[in-house]
Amino acid sequence: MASIWLIPFLPLLSAALLLLSMGRMPRSLAALMGAGSVGLAAVCVALTARSFPGGGDAQELTLWTWMAVGDFVPRIAFYVDGLTLVMMSVITGVGFLIHLYSIEFMWEDESFCRYFAYMNLFVASMLLLVMADNLLLLYMGWEGVGLCSYLLIGFWYRDPANGQAARKAFVVTRVGDAAMALGLLLLFTELGTLEIQPMMAAAREQWPVGANLPVLATVLLLGGAVGKSAQLPLHTWLPDAMAGPTPVSALIHAATMVTAGVYLIARTSGLFLLAPATLEAVAWIGLLTLLLAAFTALVQTDIKRILAYSTISQIGYMFLALGVSAFASGIFHLMTHAFFKALLFLAAGAVIHCLHHEHDIFRMGGLRTRLPVVFWSFVIGAAALAALPLTSGFYSKDAILLSAWEMPGIGPWLWAGGLLGALLTGIYSFRLVFVVFFGEARTEPDRRPGWKIALPLAVLCALSVVGGWFALPLAQIFPARGHAGVPHAVEYASMATPLLGLFIAWLLFLRRRIDPARFVASPAGQSLRDFWFRGWRIDSLYDALLVGPFKALTHWWRNEPVDAFYNGLVALSRWGHRGLNALQNGELRWYATGTAFALLLLLAVMLRNAP
Amino acid sequence: MDGLQVPLDHVLFLAAALFSCGMMGLMLRRNIIFMLMSLEVMLNSAALAFVAAGAAWGQADGQIIFLLILSVAAAEVAIGLSLVLQIQRRFRTLDMDQANRLRG
Numbered sequence: 001m002a003s004i005w006l007i008p009f010l011p012l013l014s015a016a017l018l019l020l021s022m023g024r025m026p027r028s029l030a031a032l033m034g035a036g037s038v039g040l041a042a043v044c045v046a047l048t049a050r051s052f053p054g055g056g057d058a059q060e061l062t063l064w065t066w067m068a069v070g071d072f073v074p075r076i077a078f079y080v081d082g083l084t085l086v087m088m089s090v091i092t093g094v095g096f097l098i099h100l101y102s103i104e105f106m107w108e109d110e111s112f113c114r115y116f117a118y119m120n121l122f123v124a125s126m127l128l129l130v131m132a133d134n135l136l137l138l139y140m141g142w143e144g145v146g147l148c149s150y151l152l153i154g155f156w157y158r159d160p161a162n163g164q165a166a167r168k169a170f171v172v173t174r175v176g177d178a179a180m181a182l183g184l185l186l187l188f189t190e191l192g193t194l195e196i197q198p199m200m201a202a203a204r205e206q207w208p209v210g211a212n213l214p215v216l217a218t219v220l221l222l223g224g225a226v227g228k229s230a231q232l233p234l235h236t237w238l239p240d241a242m243a244g245p246t247p248v249s250a251l252i253h254a255a256t257m258v259t260a261g262v263y264l265i266a267r268t269s270g271l272f273l274l275a276p277a278t279l280e281a282v283a284w285i286g287l288l289t290l291l292l293a294a295f296t297a298l299v300q301t302d303i304k305r306i307l308a309y310s311t312i313s314q315i316g317y318m319f320l321a322l323g324v325s326a327f328a329s330g331i332f333h334l335m336t337h338a339f340f341k342a343l344l345f346l347a348a349g350a351v352i353h354c355l356h357h358e359h360d361i362f363r364m365g366g367l368r369t370r371l372p373v374v375f376w377s378f379v380i381g382a383a384a385l386a387a388l389p390l391t392s393g394f395y396s397k398d399a400i401l402l403s404a405w406e407m408p409g410i411g412p413w414l415w416a417g418g419l420l421g422a423l424l425t426g427i428y429s430f431r432l433v434f435v436v437f438f439g440e441a442r443t444e445p446d447r448r449p450g451w452k453i454a455l456p457l458a459v460l461c462a463l464s465v466v467g468g469w470f471a472l473p474l475a476q477i478f479p480a481r482g483h484a485g486v487p488h489a490v491e492y493a494s495m496a497t498p499l500l501g502l503f504i505a506w507l508l509f510l511r512r513r514i515d516p517a518r519f520v521a522s523p524a525g526q527s528l529r530d531f532w533f534r535g536w537r538i539d540s541l542y543d544a545l546l547v548g549p550f551k552a553l554t555h556w557w558r559n560e561p562v563d564a565f566y567n568g569l570v571a572l573s574r575w576g577h578r579g580l581n582a583l584q585n586g587e588l589r590w591y592a593t594g595t596a597f598a599l600l601l602l603l604a605v606m607l608r609n610a611p
Numbered sequence: 612m613d614g615l616q617v618p619l620d621h622v623l624f625l626a627a628a629l630f631s632c633g634m635m636g637l638m639l640r641r642n643i644i645f646m647l648m649s650l651e652v653m654l655n656s657a658a659l660a661f662v663a664a665g666a667a668w669g670q671a672d673g674q675i676i677f678l679l680i681l682s683v684a685a686a687e688v689a690i691g692l693s694l695v696l697q698i699q700r701r702f703r704t705l706d707m708d709q710a711n712r713l714r715g
Contacts, residue, residue: 586714588646588707593638 004061004078007044007088008131010037012124018117025113034116035099038123042092049085057081060133074194079133082473086331087130087263090338094255095123097456101346102247104452105353109245115155119251122148126256130263135184135194138264142180142228145257146173152252153244165243172237176227183220187271190217200270207274214274221268222278222285225261229315232289236539238312242304246349249304254311254345255338262318262334266327269478273325283323283407287417290316292536294424298431299532302359303348306432309535310385311341313421317400320418324411326403327478333396336467340384340393343460347377350453351436354445361432366441373449375437377457382429384464386498387422392467394498397422401494402486415490419497426501427508434509622663629656643698643705647691654684 014037018030025033048059058081066074080088099119106115125144132138154166188194190213191202207214225231230238241253252258265272265282272279290313297309314337321330351367351374352359368375384393401422404414449457507513519525531537583594629652636649658680665673695705702710 584714586711588710589638589641592646596634596638 003044004048004059004080004131005063007041007048007092008124008127010041010044011120011127013037015117015120015124018113018120021113023111023113027107027112030113030116031103034120035096035103037120038092038096038099041123041127042089042096045085045088045092048080049089058084066137071192072188074134074136076137077133077195078131079196080131081477082475083263083266083331083477084130086335086472086474088127090335091123091126091130091256094338094342094460095126095251097459098247098251098255098342098346101250101349101453101456102245104450105247105349106245111155115152115245118148118151118155119248122152122252122257126260129260133195133197135187135196135199135268138196138267139181139184142224142260142264143177145252145260146170146177146228149173149241149252149257152248153241155244155248159243162243165237165240169237169241172234173227176224176234178223179220179227180224183217183224186213186217186220196267200268203271203274209274210276211274214271215277218268218272218275218278219281221264221271222282225264226285227261228264229258229261229319230312231261231285231315231319232292233538235289235293235312236535236542239305239308239535242302242308246304246345246352249308250342250345250349253308254341258311258315259318259334259338262315262322262330265319265322266331266478269322269325269327272322279323279325280410281323282319283404283410283414286316286319286321286323287414287421288316289313290320290421291417291424294421294428295532296535297428298424299529301361303351303361303364303432303436304345304359306361306428307341307344307348310344310425310428311337313425314341314385317397317418317421320404320414321400324403324407324414326400326481328472328474328481329396329399329403331474332472333393333400335470335472336384336392336396336464339460339467340381340391340464343377343457343464344381344385346453346457346460347374347381350374350377350449350457353453354447354449355443356446358443361435363442364436365439365443366437367445368437370441370445371449373454373457377461378433378437380461380464382433384467386426386429386501388426388498388502389495390465390468392464394495395468398491398494402491403481405486405490406481419493422494422497423501423504426498427505430502430505431509434505438510619663619667623660626656626660626663629653629659641706641708643695643707646707647688647695650691651684651688654680654687 014033018025018033021030051059058079060077060079062075062077064076066076099116102115102119106112109115122145125141125148127141129138129141129145132141150166150170153169154163156162157166184194187199191199191206193199193202203214227234238253238258242249244253272282293309293312293316297306297313300306300309314333318330318333318337321327321333351364351371354371354374355364358364380391384391387393387397401415401418404418405411407414508516520529534540633649633651633653633656636652637646640646640649658677661673661676661680663673665671665677698710699705704710
């Protein structure tokens with residue numbers, strides 16, 4: 001089917017029209033175009049999926065040659081296989097629901113048109129990223145989503161803090177993107193092509209497993225993935241990115257863009273399999289990130305920051321899965337995470353929307369009876385996030401933990417770390433539920449969510465529950481794995497841990513058998529809480545190590561020696577100007593006298609030189 | 612010609628003296644009319660030098676240049692006096708130190 005080009009084109013066209021209307025388009029039309037174009041793209045994806053019986057052969061579509069420079073002939077071409085299809089379904093499906101939700105959420109915003117223009121541009125770039133058949137086109141989509149992320153984090157640009165957050169996100173991800181660009185250059189010079197499938201075939205022929213070049217290339221690609229997916233050490237931008245509107249956080253910073261790194265590694269899995277060292281690094285990065293972010297999420301008080309850290313933590317699980325070569329499990333978790341994290345963000349957005357933009361969970365409370373739709377959405381989302389049995393998150397996280405166990409050598413360690421993370425996830429997700437929705441009310445909601453908010457929540461609830469039973473068409477791309485050799489005790493532990501987390505959260509935050517406030521009041525508890533609250537002080541570390549010296553350097557360089565020379569020239573000409581200026585004083589007799597004496601001087605010189 | 616011969620040196624001294632007088636007047640007087648008169652004196656002293664030199668070497672060039680200077684002086688006086696009128700009208704003074712608005 002040749003219409004797959006329509007899928008990214010529809011949101012792109014809508015974005016262009018919305019941008020060109022300069023915000024003068026009526027709201028209803030802008031909403032129709034913004035949400036409708038993504039909805040139509042979702043329909044196109046569904047039609048494409050129908051022509052994939054059992055995840056058959058990949059579809060390729062070449063639109064045109066981008067440029068031809070010698071041997072370097074990148075094309076604007078799409079490659080759609082099972083992996084792309086999963087990503088496209090998530091982007092357009094979840095994207096459509098979030099667009100629908102945004103209509104109500106953003107209705108009173110003065111920049112309604114601009115919002116939908118950026119959102120559609122984001123969807124188009126993200127589709128380009130996952131559909132690209134060569135890494136250069138992928139990189140274009142990659143930078144496109146980075147740009148849209150920047151624009152939408154700083155959407156309410158009148159508050160300088162939002163602009164600061166947007167710049168931080170842009171600069172930090174740029175560090176990773178620079179590494180990725182170097183990786184692309186290396187791959188092109190070594191393998192002679194950037195088209196993903198031929199490139200991986202060439203790599204398999206040219207490079208033995210574990211050689212230096214594939215390790216170097218994959219480490220560079222990993223840099224890009226780490227930056228985009230907010231993993232250690234480039235994760236600091238994501239919590240600040242919550243400055244944007246909540247649907248933006250749901251779409252970009254939870255469901256789609258931040259998982260682009262996972263997609264990149266899965267897409268180039270052929271390369272990563274040639275570099276076992278990099279894969280192990282991916283697993284460790286994932287594990288460390290998921291633990292660090294989970295501990296941080298335990299003590300946050302801003303509802304969106306809790307969700308942001310939990311996103312970092314869940315992407316850590318995906319990286320863990322990739323690192324133990326369980327690519328299908330990683331993508332599976334990507335999909336279920338997109339469902340339940342989008343659900344959680346949208347529900348959090350509904351809470352914020354109904355509570356006069358209140359973000360602090362300790363000023364909420366008792367919303368269970370006041371916002372029942374949001375409450376049930378939140379419970380289902382938190383259950384899936386905590387991976388309680390029978391929710392979608394359970395199936396995907398369980399698969400990841402079992403795959404981690406099977407990793408030879410370090411497997412049990414990775415599994416134990418992942419299990420600890422699962423326990424923490426259970427605690428912090430139900431802490432959120434208990435604090436926000438139970439107890440006495442501290443702020444009264446001033447409105448009820450309408451159907452445009454309730455419908456996406458209901459659909460995402462359903463997806464969060466049944467998403468675990470979807471069979472993804474990934475069997476032909478990644479080798480299938482059974483978990484035959486895993487002892488039953490390990491499986492039971494993986495199952496029971498989230499329930500234990502739920503129980504602990506219930507003890508701590510609902511029954512208050514053990515009051516966490518008393519622990520926090522002690523000096524050790526105080527400093528530990530502070531340490532976690534600031535995200536293990538990594539931001540302060542970067543400020544001290546990088547931002548501070550950079551600012552000092554720029555401050556010093558402001559009086560730079562090169563400038564001093566030119567400043568001297570300026571001073572000299574100013575001085576000459578003042579001196580010469582005094583000569584032209586408007587006094588006719590001075591001029592006459594000057595002329596006379598000059599003539600006298602000339603005469604004297606001539607006479608002296610005369611033979 | 613055997614008449615009373617004035618030596619060239621004397622005439623040139625006279626011309627130099629007149630020129631110096633004119634120049635001093637130009638530099639020291641503030642009234643524009645006196646400045647123009649000093650200018651006339653300077654022009655005439657130059658003309659005198661030309662005539663005397665022409666006579667001493669028996670050449671007509673000196674007299675031709677004298678006629679040229681005469682016409683230049685006439686033209687200069689015409690423009691100068693009209694400027695004097697304008698200055699008087701605009702500044703209500705002929706003091707050139709008062710008319711110093713054109714400065715950097």
